[in-house]
Amino acid sequence: MKKNFLPLAFVALVAGLPLVMKDNYYLHLMILFMMWVVIGSAWNLIAGYTGQVSFGDAAFFGCGAYTAGLLAHHFGVSTWWGLALGGFTAVAVGLPFGWICFRMRGAYFALATLALNEVLRHGATIAEKFTGGMVGILIMPSFMSKIPYYYIALAMAVASLASLQLVVRSKPGYYFVSIREDQDAAESLGINTHLYKMLSLAYAAFWTGIAGALYMNYMGFIDPNVVFNLHDISIMAILVGIVGGVGTVYGPAVGAFVMVTVQEMFRSGFFGLFKWLGAVSGSAGLVKVAEVLTQAHVLGFGILVVLVILVLPNGIVGDWPKIRKHVFRLGTGA
Protein backbone atom coordinates (compact mmCIF):
# COMPACT_ATOMS: atom_id res chain seq x y z
CA MET A 1 0.00 0.00 0.00
CA LYS A 2 2.73 2.38 0.99
CA LYS A 3 4.59 1.60 -2.18
CA ASN A 4 1.67 2.70 -4.34
CA PHE A 5 1.08 5.83 -2.35
CA LEU A 6 3.51 8.13 -4.10
CA PRO A 7 2.31 7.55 -7.68
CA LEU A 8 -1.33 7.78 -6.58
CA ALA A 9 -0.72 11.04 -4.76
CA PHE A 10 1.02 12.34 -7.85
CA VAL A 11 -1.89 11.38 -10.09
CA ALA A 12 -4.31 13.09 -7.70
CA LEU A 13 -2.14 16.19 -7.76
CA VAL A 14 -2.03 16.27 -11.56
CA ALA A 15 -5.79 15.62 -11.75
CA GLY A 16 -6.46 18.57 -9.47
CA LEU A 17 -4.13 20.88 -11.33
CA PRO A 18 -6.63 22.40 -13.82
CA LEU A 19 -8.74 23.59 -10.88
CA VAL A 20 -5.90 25.83 -9.79
CA MET A 21 -4.11 26.51 -13.04
CA LYS A 22 -6.30 28.22 -15.62
CA ASP A 23 -3.53 29.26 -17.99
CA ASN A 24 -4.01 27.47 -21.33
CA TYR A 25 -0.29 27.56 -22.07
CA TYR A 26 0.62 25.47 -19.05
CA LEU A 27 -2.30 23.13 -19.64
CA HIS A 28 -1.00 22.65 -23.16
CA LEU A 29 2.44 21.78 -21.82
CA MET A 30 0.89 19.32 -19.37
CA ILE A 31 -1.07 17.63 -22.15
CA LEU A 32 2.12 17.28 -24.17
CA PHE A 33 3.87 15.95 -21.09
CA MET A 34 1.24 13.25 -20.59
CA MET A 35 1.30 12.33 -24.26
CA TRP A 36 5.04 11.83 -23.96
CA VAL A 37 4.57 9.69 -20.86
CA VAL A 38 2.50 7.34 -23.03
CA ILE A 39 5.01 7.29 -25.90
CA GLY A 40 8.02 7.14 -23.60
CA SER A 41 6.75 4.22 -21.59
CA ALA A 42 5.82 2.37 -24.78
CA TRP A 43 9.35 2.92 -26.07
CA ASN A 44 10.70 1.83 -22.73
CA LEU A 45 9.01 -1.55 -22.95
CA ILE A 46 10.40 -2.40 -26.38
CA ALA A 47 13.81 -0.80 -25.86
CA GLY A 48 14.38 -0.65 -22.13
CA TYR A 49 12.86 -3.99 -21.17
CA THR A 50 13.14 -6.06 -24.34
CA GLY A 51 16.37 -4.45 -25.51
CA GLN A 52 15.21 -3.84 -29.08
CA VAL A 53 15.94 -0.16 -29.52
CA SER A 54 13.47 1.46 -31.85
CA PHE A 55 14.43 4.55 -33.82
CA GLY A 56 11.10 4.63 -35.58
CA ASP A 57 8.47 5.35 -32.98
CA ALA A 58 7.24 8.09 -35.28
CA ALA A 59 6.06 5.36 -37.67
CA PHE A 60 3.54 4.08 -35.13
CA PHE A 61 2.74 7.56 -33.94
CA GLY A 62 1.99 8.61 -37.50
CA CYS A 63 -0.11 5.48 -38.12
CA GLY A 64 -2.31 6.36 -35.19
CA ALA A 65 -2.58 9.99 -36.17
CA TYR A 66 -3.35 9.17 -39.80
CA THR A 67 -5.96 6.57 -38.78
CA ALA A 68 -7.83 9.22 -36.86
CA GLY A 69 -7.35 11.84 -39.55
CA LEU A 70 -8.23 9.63 -42.52
CA LEU A 71 -11.33 8.18 -40.87
CA ALA A 72 -12.63 11.70 -40.31
CA HIS A 73 -11.51 12.84 -43.75
CA HIS A 74 -12.93 10.00 -45.83
CA PHE A 75 -15.86 8.70 -43.82
CA GLY A 76 -16.80 11.77 -41.88
CA VAL A 77 -16.90 9.89 -38.58
CA SER A 78 -15.65 11.47 -35.40
CA THR A 79 -11.88 11.56 -35.02
CA TRP A 80 -12.36 9.98 -31.64
CA TRP A 81 -12.78 6.67 -33.47
CA GLY A 82 -9.11 7.05 -34.19
CA LEU A 83 -8.40 6.79 -30.52
CA ALA A 84 -10.07 3.38 -30.49
CA LEU A 85 -8.63 2.16 -33.79
CA GLY A 86 -5.33 4.03 -34.11
CA GLY A 87 -3.52 1.65 -31.80
CA PHE A 88 -4.69 -1.36 -33.83
CA THR A 89 -3.54 0.19 -37.09
CA ALA A 90 -0.12 0.73 -35.58
CA VAL A 91 -0.07 -2.91 -34.46
CA ALA A 92 -1.15 -3.99 -37.94
CA VAL A 93 1.83 -2.14 -39.36
CA GLY A 94 4.18 -3.20 -36.59
CA LEU A 95 3.59 -6.96 -36.64
CA PRO A 96 4.56 -7.71 -40.27
CA PHE A 97 7.48 -5.35 -39.86
CA GLY A 98 8.58 -7.13 -36.71
CA TRP A 99 8.20 -10.51 -38.35
CA ILE A 100 10.64 -9.46 -41.06
CA CYS A 101 13.01 -7.30 -39.08
CA PHE A 102 13.38 -9.12 -35.79
CA ARG A 103 15.78 -11.44 -37.55
CA MET A 104 18.20 -8.54 -37.17
CA ARG A 105 19.69 -7.69 -33.84
CA GLY A 106 20.70 -4.63 -31.92
CA ALA A 107 21.60 -1.58 -33.90
CA TYR A 108 20.55 -3.20 -37.18
CA PHE A 109 17.02 -3.58 -35.95
CA ALA A 110 17.10 0.02 -34.76
CA LEU A 111 18.00 1.10 -38.27
CA ALA A 112 15.28 -1.00 -39.80
CA THR A 113 12.75 0.88 -37.69
CA LEU A 114 14.27 4.07 -39.03
CA ALA A 115 13.70 2.77 -42.54
CA LEU A 116 10.10 1.85 -41.73
CA ASN A 117 9.46 5.41 -40.66
CA GLU A 118 11.03 6.76 -43.85
CA VAL A 119 8.92 4.44 -46.01
CA LEU A 120 5.74 5.56 -44.30
CA ARG A 121 6.70 9.21 -44.50
CA HIS A 122 7.44 9.03 -48.21
CA GLY A 123 4.34 6.89 -48.73
CA ALA A 124 2.12 9.39 -46.98
CA THR A 125 3.68 12.19 -49.02
CA ILE A 126 3.28 10.45 -52.37
CA ALA A 127 -0.25 9.07 -51.88
CA GLU A 128 -1.74 12.53 -52.20
CA LYS A 129 -5.21 11.39 -53.19
CA PHE A 130 -5.55 9.29 -50.08
CA THR A 131 -3.66 11.20 -47.41
CA GLY A 132 -3.61 14.72 -48.78
CA GLY A 133 0.17 14.56 -49.21
CA MET A 134 2.13 17.50 -47.92
CA VAL A 135 -1.05 19.53 -47.53
CA GLY A 136 -1.88 17.35 -44.58
CA ILE A 137 -5.18 16.82 -42.83
CA LEU A 138 -7.00 19.53 -40.95
CA ILE A 139 -9.92 18.80 -38.66
CA MET A 140 -12.00 20.87 -36.30
CA PRO A 141 -11.15 20.11 -32.69
CA SER A 142 -14.11 18.75 -30.72
CA PHE A 143 -13.62 20.94 -27.69
CA MET A 144 -12.65 24.54 -27.42
CA SER A 145 -11.42 24.16 -23.87
CA LYS A 146 -8.24 22.26 -23.09
CA ILE A 147 -9.71 20.64 -19.95
CA PRO A 148 -11.32 17.61 -21.70
CA TYR A 149 -8.08 16.87 -23.54
CA TYR A 150 -6.23 17.25 -20.30
CA TYR A 151 -8.25 14.52 -18.60
CA ILE A 152 -8.21 12.23 -21.62
CA ALA A 153 -4.42 12.55 -21.78
CA LEU A 154 -4.17 11.97 -18.05
CA ALA A 155 -6.33 8.85 -18.28
CA MET A 156 -4.13 7.55 -21.09
CA ALA A 157 -0.93 8.26 -19.21
CA VAL A 158 -2.21 6.51 -16.09
CA ALA A 159 -3.53 3.57 -18.11
CA SER A 160 -0.25 3.18 -19.98
CA LEU A 161 1.83 3.31 -16.81
CA ALA A 162 -0.51 0.86 -15.05
CA SER A 163 -0.40 -1.55 -18.00
CA LEU A 164 3.38 -1.27 -18.19
CA GLN A 165 3.57 -2.03 -14.47
CA LEU A 166 1.33 -5.03 -15.04
CA VAL A 167 3.27 -6.29 -18.04
CA VAL A 168 6.72 -6.08 -16.50
CA ARG A 169 5.55 -7.94 -13.40
CA SER A 170 4.05 -10.72 -15.50
CA LYS A 171 5.66 -13.74 -17.10
CA PRO A 172 6.09 -12.11 -20.52
CA GLY A 173 7.69 -9.17 -18.74
CA TYR A 174 10.40 -11.41 -17.33
CA TYR A 175 10.79 -13.04 -20.74
CA PHE A 176 11.34 -9.59 -22.23
CA VAL A 177 14.13 -8.82 -19.77
CA SER A 178 15.74 -12.20 -20.42
CA ILE A 179 15.78 -11.41 -24.14
CA ARG A 180 17.45 -8.10 -23.39
CA GLU A 181 20.08 -9.67 -21.18
CA ASP A 182 21.01 -12.55 -23.43
CA GLN A 183 18.93 -13.53 -26.39
CA ASP A 184 20.74 -16.79 -27.08
CA ALA A 185 20.44 -17.90 -23.47
CA ALA A 186 16.73 -17.03 -23.50
CA GLU A 187 16.31 -19.01 -26.69
CA SER A 188 18.09 -22.02 -25.27
CA LEU A 189 15.84 -21.94 -22.20
CA GLY A 190 12.90 -22.49 -24.51
CA ILE A 191 11.62 -18.96 -24.84
CA ASN A 192 10.24 -18.23 -28.27
CA THR A 193 12.22 -15.01 -28.57
CA HIS A 194 10.78 -14.07 -31.96
CA LEU A 195 7.22 -14.30 -30.62
CA TYR A 196 7.97 -12.35 -27.46
CA LYS A 197 9.83 -9.63 -29.30
CA MET A 198 6.77 -9.28 -31.53
CA LEU A 199 4.49 -9.10 -28.48
CA SER A 200 6.66 -6.38 -27.03
CA LEU A 201 6.62 -4.51 -30.32
CA ALA A 202 2.84 -4.85 -30.55
CA TYR A 203 2.46 -3.33 -27.10
CA ALA A 204 4.74 -0.43 -27.94
CA ALA A 205 3.08 0.14 -31.32
CA PHE A 206 -0.37 0.05 -29.76
CA TRP A 207 0.29 2.76 -27.17
CA THR A 208 2.31 4.91 -29.54
CA GLY A 209 -0.51 4.69 -32.07
CA ILE A 210 -3.04 5.78 -29.47
CA ALA A 211 -0.84 8.71 -28.54
CA GLY A 212 -0.73 9.61 -32.24
CA ALA A 213 -4.52 9.54 -32.45
CA LEU A 214 -4.70 11.81 -29.43
CA TYR A 215 -2.29 14.17 -31.13
CA MET A 216 -4.54 14.32 -34.18
CA ASN A 217 -7.58 15.06 -32.02
CA TYR A 218 -5.83 17.61 -29.94
CA MET A 219 -3.72 19.47 -32.48
CA GLY A 220 -6.27 19.25 -35.30
CA PHE A 221 -3.59 19.22 -38.00
CA ILE A 222 -1.11 16.65 -39.27
CA ASP A 223 1.11 16.27 -42.29
CA PRO A 224 3.75 13.65 -43.06
CA ASN A 225 6.63 15.80 -41.84
CA VAL A 226 4.94 16.48 -38.52
CA VAL A 227 3.95 12.99 -37.45
CA PHE A 228 6.64 10.93 -39.20
CA ASN A 229 9.34 13.25 -37.94
CA LEU A 230 12.61 11.63 -36.93
CA HIS A 231 13.84 14.36 -34.60
CA ASP A 232 10.64 15.59 -33.04
CA ILE A 233 9.03 12.21 -32.49
CA SER A 234 11.43 9.27 -32.73
CA ILE A 235 14.48 10.89 -31.15
CA MET A 236 12.33 12.67 -28.60
CA ALA A 237 10.83 9.31 -27.60
CA ILE A 238 14.31 7.87 -27.15
CA LEU A 239 15.40 10.89 -25.14
CA VAL A 240 12.36 10.67 -22.90
CA GLY A 241 13.27 7.07 -22.21
CA ILE A 242 17.00 7.64 -21.74
CA VAL A 243 16.79 10.83 -19.69
CA GLY A 244 14.25 9.28 -17.38
CA GLY A 245 15.82 5.87 -17.08
CA VAL A 246 15.88 2.91 -19.41
CA GLY A 247 14.20 -0.16 -18.00
CA THR A 248 12.37 1.55 -15.17
CA VAL A 249 8.59 1.93 -14.90
CA TYR A 250 8.49 5.57 -13.83
CA GLY A 251 11.60 6.68 -15.70
CA PRO A 252 9.78 7.82 -18.86
CA ALA A 253 7.36 9.88 -16.75
CA VAL A 254 10.29 11.76 -15.24
CA GLY A 255 11.98 11.91 -18.62
CA ALA A 256 8.84 13.26 -20.32
CA PHE A 257 8.59 16.01 -17.75
CA VAL A 258 12.24 16.99 -18.12
CA MET A 259 12.23 16.81 -21.91
CA VAL A 260 9.00 18.74 -22.45
CA THR A 261 10.28 21.41 -20.08
CA VAL A 262 13.68 21.58 -21.73
CA GLN A 263 12.20 21.63 -25.22
CA GLU A 264 9.86 24.45 -24.28
CA MET A 265 12.65 26.24 -22.48
CA PHE A 266 14.75 26.41 -25.60
CA ARG A 267 11.80 27.15 -27.84
CA SER A 268 10.61 30.04 -25.72
CA GLY A 269 14.06 31.32 -24.79
CA PHE A 270 13.95 30.14 -21.16
CA PHE A 271 10.26 31.07 -20.88
CA GLY A 272 11.01 34.59 -22.03
CA LEU A 273 13.47 35.07 -19.19
CA PHE A 274 16.19 36.58 -21.32
CA LYS A 275 13.74 38.72 -23.23
CA TRP A 276 12.35 39.99 -19.96
CA LEU A 277 15.79 40.62 -18.53
CA GLY A 278 16.71 42.46 -21.72
CA ALA A 279 13.60 44.61 -21.53
CA VAL A 280 14.18 45.37 -17.86
CA SER A 281 17.86 46.16 -18.12
CA GLY A 282 17.47 47.75 -21.52
CA SER A 283 20.47 45.78 -22.74
CA ALA A 284 20.35 44.87 -26.40
CA GLY A 285 22.80 42.05 -25.77
CA LEU A 286 20.35 40.05 -23.69
CA VAL A 287 17.60 40.43 -26.28
CA LYS A 288 20.06 39.13 -28.81
CA VAL A 289 20.84 36.17 -26.55
CA ALA A 290 17.11 35.42 -26.35
CA GLU A 291 16.82 35.45 -30.14
CA VAL A 292 19.86 33.26 -30.61
CA LEU A 293 18.60 30.78 -28.03
CA THR A 294 15.19 30.42 -29.64
CA GLN A 295 16.81 29.88 -33.02
CA ALA A 296 19.17 27.30 -31.62
CA HIS A 297 16.62 25.10 -29.89
CA VAL A 298 17.40 22.02 -31.96
CA LEU A 299 21.10 22.58 -31.33
CA GLY A 300 20.45 22.68 -27.60
CA PHE A 301 18.49 19.48 -28.04
CA GLY A 302 21.40 17.79 -29.77
CA ILE A 303 23.89 18.90 -27.16
CA LEU A 304 21.55 17.57 -24.52
CA VAL A 305 21.53 14.15 -26.21
CA VAL A 306 25.32 14.09 -26.16
CA LEU A 307 25.58 15.23 -22.56
CA VAL A 308 22.92 12.90 -21.20
CA ILE A 309 24.49 9.86 -22.82
CA LEU A 310 27.94 10.84 -21.54
CA VAL A 311 26.97 11.75 -17.99
CA LEU A 312 23.78 9.86 -17.18
CA PRO A 313 23.77 6.75 -19.36
CA ASN A 314 21.09 5.14 -17.20
CA GLY A 315 18.86 8.16 -16.86
CA ILE A 316 17.66 10.12 -13.88
CA VAL A 317 15.73 7.27 -12.30
CA GLY A 318 18.32 4.62 -13.21
CA ASP A 319 21.26 6.71 -12.00
CA TRP A 320 19.40 8.12 -9.01
CA PRO A 321 21.80 6.56 -6.46
CA LYS A 322 24.72 8.11 -8.35
CA ILE A 323 23.06 11.54 -8.46
CA ARG A 324 22.17 11.36 -4.79
CA LYS A 325 25.68 10.38 -3.86
CA HIS A 326 27.19 13.24 -5.83
CA VAL A 327 24.76 15.84 -4.54
CA PHE A 328 25.19 14.52 -1.02
CA ARG A 329 28.97 14.64 -1.23
CA LEU A 330 28.90 18.13 -2.67
CA GLY A 331 26.55 19.16 0.11
CA THR A 332 28.81 17.95 2.92
CA GLY A 333 31.96 19.10 1.20
CA ALA A 334 30.84 22.72 1.03
Add this chain to the structure above:
Amino acid sequence: MDVFLQTLVAGILKGGLYALIGIGMTLIMGVMGIINLAHGQLMMLAMYVTFVLNTMGVDPYIALFVAMPLLFLLGVTIQKFLLNPLIKADTILPENQVLMTVGIGMVLTEIVRFIFSSDYKYITTSYSNQTFYLGNISFSSALTIAFGIAIAFTVAMFFFLLKTDLGRSIRATAQDKDAATLMGVNTGRITVITFGLGAGLVAAAGCLLAPVYYIFPDLGGPFTAKAFIITILGGLGSTVGAIFGGVTLGLAESMGATYFGMEYEDIIGLTIFVLVLLFLPGGFKRLTKI
Protein backbone atom coordinates in the same frame (compact mmCIF):
# COMPACT_ATOMS: atom_id res chain seq x y z
CA MET B 1 17.58 1.69 -75.87
CA ASP B 2 19.37 5.02 -75.61
CA VAL B 3 17.22 5.98 -72.66
CA PHE B 4 18.13 2.73 -70.97
CA LEU B 5 21.86 3.14 -71.61
CA GLN B 6 21.73 6.74 -70.47
CA THR B 7 20.03 5.70 -67.23
CA LEU B 8 22.58 2.93 -66.80
CA VAL B 9 25.49 5.34 -67.17
CA ALA B 10 23.96 7.88 -64.81
CA GLY B 11 23.33 5.16 -62.25
CA ILE B 12 26.85 3.77 -62.39
CA LEU B 13 28.43 7.23 -62.12
CA LYS B 14 26.28 7.99 -59.10
CA GLY B 15 27.02 4.52 -57.74
CA GLY B 16 30.74 5.26 -57.67
CA LEU B 17 30.15 8.12 -55.25
CA TYR B 18 27.74 6.04 -53.22
CA ALA B 19 30.40 3.36 -52.93
CA LEU B 20 32.78 5.90 -51.45
CA ILE B 21 30.15 6.91 -48.91
CA GLY B 22 29.38 3.28 -48.16
CA ILE B 23 33.00 2.19 -47.63
CA GLY B 24 33.48 4.74 -44.85
CA MET B 25 30.34 3.54 -43.15
CA THR B 26 31.15 -0.14 -43.54
CA LEU B 27 34.66 0.36 -42.13
CA ILE B 28 33.27 1.99 -39.01
CA MET B 29 30.59 -0.62 -38.72
CA GLY B 30 33.04 -3.48 -39.13
CA VAL B 31 35.57 -2.27 -36.60
CA MET B 32 33.29 -0.85 -33.92
CA GLY B 33 30.12 -2.78 -34.57
CA ILE B 34 28.13 0.42 -34.45
CA ILE B 35 26.33 2.34 -37.11
CA ASN B 36 27.49 5.88 -37.55
CA LEU B 37 24.27 7.84 -37.91
CA ALA B 38 26.22 11.07 -38.32
CA HIS B 39 27.79 9.84 -41.55
CA GLY B 40 25.74 11.97 -43.92
CA GLN B 41 26.22 14.95 -41.63
CA LEU B 42 29.98 14.55 -41.85
CA MET B 43 29.65 14.60 -45.62
CA MET B 44 27.49 17.72 -45.39
CA LEU B 45 30.22 19.35 -43.33
CA ALA B 46 32.82 18.50 -45.97
CA MET B 47 30.59 20.03 -48.62
CA TYR B 48 30.42 23.25 -46.65
CA VAL B 49 34.20 23.24 -46.25
CA THR B 50 34.39 22.93 -50.03
CA PHE B 51 31.86 25.71 -50.40
CA VAL B 52 33.80 28.09 -48.15
CA LEU B 53 37.06 27.33 -49.91
CA ASN B 54 35.33 27.78 -53.25
CA THR B 55 34.23 31.29 -52.33
CA MET B 56 37.94 31.97 -51.84
CA GLY B 57 38.56 30.68 -55.32
CA VAL B 58 39.76 27.17 -54.54
CA ASP B 59 38.69 24.43 -56.90
CA PRO B 60 36.53 21.71 -55.26
CA TYR B 61 39.00 19.00 -56.27
CA ILE B 62 41.79 20.83 -54.49
CA ALA B 63 39.52 21.57 -51.54
CA LEU B 64 39.32 17.81 -51.20
CA PHE B 65 42.84 17.78 -49.84
CA VAL B 66 41.83 20.25 -47.14
CA ALA B 67 38.45 18.75 -46.30
CA MET B 68 39.72 15.19 -45.95
CA PRO B 69 42.35 15.88 -43.29
CA LEU B 70 39.96 18.22 -41.48
CA LEU B 71 37.22 15.63 -41.34
CA PHE B 72 39.76 12.97 -40.41
CA LEU B 73 40.70 15.06 -37.39
CA LEU B 74 37.05 15.65 -36.54
CA GLY B 75 36.35 11.94 -36.78
CA VAL B 76 39.31 11.16 -34.54
CA THR B 77 38.12 13.70 -31.99
CA ILE B 78 34.57 12.36 -32.02
CA GLN B 79 35.69 8.79 -31.57
CA LYS B 80 38.26 9.58 -28.91
CA PHE B 81 36.29 11.93 -26.70
CA LEU B 82 32.66 11.09 -27.34
CA LEU B 83 32.33 7.48 -28.44
CA ASN B 84 35.16 5.61 -26.73
CA PRO B 85 34.26 6.78 -23.19
CA LEU B 86 30.85 5.17 -23.69
CA ILE B 87 32.33 1.70 -24.03
CA LYS B 88 33.35 1.77 -20.40
CA ALA B 89 30.07 3.20 -19.12
CA ASP B 90 27.94 0.61 -17.40
CA THR B 91 24.52 0.74 -19.02
CA ILE B 92 21.64 -1.49 -19.94
CA LEU B 93 21.56 -0.51 -23.57
CA PRO B 94 24.55 -1.21 -25.81
CA GLU B 95 23.08 1.16 -28.42
CA ASN B 96 24.22 4.24 -26.54
CA GLN B 97 27.00 4.79 -29.05
CA VAL B 98 24.55 4.81 -31.93
CA LEU B 99 22.37 7.29 -30.08
CA MET B 100 25.44 9.39 -29.50
CA THR B 101 26.10 9.55 -33.23
CA VAL B 102 22.50 10.71 -33.69
CA GLY B 103 23.16 13.50 -31.22
CA ILE B 104 26.42 14.42 -32.93
CA GLY B 105 24.63 14.51 -36.26
CA MET B 106 22.02 16.87 -34.86
CA VAL B 107 24.65 19.16 -33.36
CA LEU B 108 26.62 19.28 -36.64
CA THR B 109 23.52 20.07 -38.69
CA GLU B 110 22.40 22.80 -36.35
CA ILE B 111 25.82 24.43 -36.05
CA VAL B 112 26.02 24.57 -39.83
CA ARG B 113 22.49 25.94 -40.03
CA PHE B 114 23.46 28.53 -37.47
CA ILE B 115 26.44 29.73 -39.46
CA PHE B 116 25.20 29.39 -43.03
CA SER B 117 21.39 29.47 -42.55
CA SER B 118 19.14 26.94 -44.31
CA ASP B 119 19.55 28.48 -47.76
CA TYR B 120 20.61 26.31 -50.66
CA LYS B 121 24.16 27.01 -51.75
CA TYR B 122 25.68 26.16 -55.08
CA ILE B 123 29.23 25.70 -56.21
CA THR B 124 29.51 26.65 -59.83
CA THR B 125 32.61 25.61 -61.67
CA SER B 126 33.40 25.65 -65.33
CA TYR B 127 32.73 21.93 -65.52
CA SER B 128 29.58 21.78 -63.33
CA ASN B 129 27.20 21.65 -66.27
CA GLN B 130 29.64 20.38 -68.87
CA THR B 131 28.86 17.16 -70.68
CA PHE B 132 30.58 15.12 -73.33
CA TYR B 133 29.13 12.47 -75.59
CA LEU B 134 30.06 8.92 -76.37
CA GLY B 135 27.72 7.92 -79.17
CA ASN B 136 24.30 9.09 -78.12
CA ILE B 137 25.02 8.86 -74.42
CA SER B 138 25.91 12.01 -72.55
CA PHE B 139 28.36 11.95 -69.66
CA SER B 140 28.43 14.69 -67.08
CA SER B 141 32.08 15.79 -66.88
CA ALA B 142 31.99 16.51 -63.16
CA LEU B 143 30.37 13.18 -62.32
CA THR B 144 32.80 11.30 -64.54
CA ILE B 145 35.79 12.92 -62.85
CA ALA B 146 34.17 12.21 -59.49
CA PHE B 147 33.67 8.60 -60.50
CA GLY B 148 37.32 8.30 -61.49
CA ILE B 149 38.56 9.78 -58.24
CA ALA B 150 36.12 7.65 -56.24
CA ILE B 151 37.47 4.51 -57.94
CA ALA B 152 41.03 5.64 -57.25
CA PHE B 153 40.24 6.14 -53.57
CA THR B 154 38.51 2.80 -53.38
CA VAL B 155 41.46 0.99 -54.90
CA ALA B 156 43.88 2.86 -52.63
CA MET B 157 41.74 1.91 -49.64
CA PHE B 158 41.87 -1.69 -50.74
CA PHE B 159 45.63 -1.78 -50.90
CA PHE B 160 45.81 0.02 -47.60
CA LEU B 161 43.58 -2.56 -45.94
CA LEU B 162 45.21 -5.58 -47.58
CA LYS B 163 48.89 -4.70 -47.63
CA THR B 164 49.83 -2.24 -44.90
CA ASP B 165 50.40 -3.01 -41.27
CA LEU B 166 47.78 -0.54 -40.10
CA GLY B 167 45.27 -1.90 -42.59
CA ARG B 168 45.86 -5.43 -41.34
CA SER B 169 45.37 -4.25 -37.76
CA ILE B 170 42.07 -2.67 -38.76
CA ARG B 171 40.89 -5.86 -40.39
CA ALA B 172 42.01 -7.90 -37.41
CA THR B 173 40.09 -5.64 -35.06
CA ALA B 174 37.01 -5.94 -37.24
CA GLN B 175 37.21 -9.72 -37.25
CA ASP B 176 37.77 -10.28 -33.56
CA LYS B 177 38.50 -7.47 -31.19
CA ASP B 178 39.64 -9.59 -28.27
CA ALA B 179 41.94 -11.74 -30.37
CA ALA B 180 43.42 -8.62 -31.96
CA THR B 181 44.10 -7.15 -28.53
CA LEU B 182 45.84 -10.36 -27.51
CA MET B 183 47.99 -10.20 -30.64
CA GLY B 184 49.24 -6.81 -29.55
CA VAL B 185 46.99 -4.56 -31.59
CA ASN B 186 46.11 -1.37 -29.80
CA THR B 187 42.40 -1.67 -30.57
CA GLY B 188 41.52 1.62 -28.88
CA ARG B 189 43.84 3.44 -31.25
CA ILE B 190 42.54 1.44 -34.21
CA THR B 191 38.94 2.47 -33.55
CA VAL B 192 40.01 6.11 -33.42
CA ILE B 193 41.91 5.84 -36.70
CA THR B 194 39.08 3.94 -38.37
CA PHE B 195 36.51 6.56 -37.48
CA GLY B 196 38.85 9.20 -38.82
CA LEU B 197 39.31 7.22 -42.05
CA GLY B 198 35.58 6.75 -42.44
CA ALA B 199 35.03 10.47 -41.94
CA GLY B 200 37.81 11.26 -44.41
CA LEU B 201 36.36 8.98 -47.08
CA VAL B 202 32.90 10.44 -46.77
CA ALA B 203 34.49 13.90 -46.87
CA ALA B 204 36.02 12.96 -50.21
CA ALA B 205 32.58 11.92 -51.44
CA GLY B 206 31.22 15.25 -50.25
CA CYS B 207 33.85 17.27 -52.12
CA LEU B 208 33.27 15.27 -55.30
CA LEU B 209 29.52 15.71 -55.04
CA ALA B 210 29.68 19.42 -54.22
CA PRO B 211 30.03 20.77 -57.79
CA VAL B 212 26.98 18.87 -59.05
CA TYR B 213 24.67 19.08 -56.05
CA TYR B 214 23.14 21.80 -53.96
CA ILE B 215 24.34 22.23 -50.41
CA PHE B 216 22.06 22.68 -47.43
CA PRO B 217 22.25 21.68 -43.74
CA ASP B 218 19.56 18.97 -43.84
CA LEU B 219 21.38 17.09 -46.56
CA GLY B 220 22.95 14.81 -43.96
CA GLY B 221 19.90 12.74 -43.02
CA PRO B 222 19.04 11.35 -46.47
CA PHE B 223 22.68 10.52 -47.13
CA THR B 224 23.03 8.73 -43.80
CA ALA B 225 20.04 6.66 -44.85
CA LYS B 226 21.68 5.96 -48.20
CA ALA B 227 24.94 4.96 -46.58
CA PHE B 228 23.05 2.60 -44.33
CA ILE B 229 21.13 1.03 -47.20
CA ILE B 230 24.39 0.55 -49.11
CA THR B 231 26.05 -1.22 -46.20
CA ILE B 232 23.06 -3.49 -45.63
CA LEU B 233 22.97 -4.26 -49.36
CA GLY B 234 26.64 -5.07 -49.44
CA GLY B 235 26.74 -7.02 -46.22
CA LEU B 236 27.77 -5.52 -42.93
CA GLY B 237 31.44 -4.70 -42.72
CA SER B 238 32.29 -5.84 -46.25
CA THR B 239 34.29 -3.40 -48.38
CA VAL B 240 33.67 -5.18 -51.67
CA GLY B 241 30.04 -5.39 -50.70
CA ALA B 242 29.91 -1.65 -50.16
CA ILE B 243 31.09 -1.07 -53.72
CA PHE B 244 28.47 -3.41 -55.14
CA GLY B 245 25.88 -1.93 -52.81
CA GLY B 246 26.73 1.60 -53.87
CA VAL B 247 26.51 0.82 -57.58
CA THR B 248 23.28 -1.14 -57.08
CA LEU B 249 21.66 1.71 -55.21
CA GLY B 250 22.84 4.23 -57.79
CA LEU B 251 21.45 2.07 -60.61
CA ALA B 252 18.18 1.40 -58.82
CA GLU B 253 17.67 5.05 -58.07
CA SER B 254 18.30 6.25 -61.60
CA MET B 255 16.23 3.41 -63.11
CA GLY B 256 13.43 4.25 -60.71
CA ALA B 257 13.63 7.94 -61.51
CA THR B 258 13.49 7.21 -65.24
CA TYR B 259 10.83 4.53 -65.35
CA PHE B 260 8.60 5.33 -62.35
CA GLY B 261 9.04 9.04 -61.71
CA MET B 262 11.28 11.27 -59.67
CA GLU B 263 9.20 11.15 -56.52
CA TYR B 264 9.83 7.43 -56.15
CA GLU B 265 13.60 7.78 -56.07
CA ASP B 266 13.87 7.56 -52.29
CA ILE B 267 11.30 4.82 -51.89
CA ILE B 268 13.11 2.53 -54.32
CA GLY B 269 16.21 2.40 -52.16
CA LEU B 270 14.13 1.51 -49.13
CA THR B 271 12.20 -1.13 -51.03
CA ILE B 272 15.42 -2.80 -52.13
CA PHE B 273 16.55 -2.61 -48.54
CA VAL B 274 13.50 -4.53 -47.32
CA LEU B 275 13.78 -7.04 -50.18
CA VAL B 276 17.42 -7.71 -49.37
CA LEU B 277 16.56 -8.21 -45.72
CA LEU B 278 13.87 -10.67 -46.70
CA PHE B 279 15.65 -12.73 -49.33
CA LEU B 280 19.36 -12.12 -48.81
CA PRO B 281 19.84 -11.26 -45.13
CA GLY B 282 23.63 -11.27 -45.36
CA GLY B 283 23.74 -8.86 -48.31
CA PHE B 284 25.98 -9.36 -51.32
CA LYS B 285 28.69 -10.56 -48.98
CA ARG B 286 26.84 -13.88 -49.01
CA LEU B 287 27.30 -14.22 -52.74
CA THR B 288 30.89 -13.05 -53.10
CA LYS B 289 32.21 -14.50 -49.83
CA ILE B 290 34.63 -11.62 -49.47
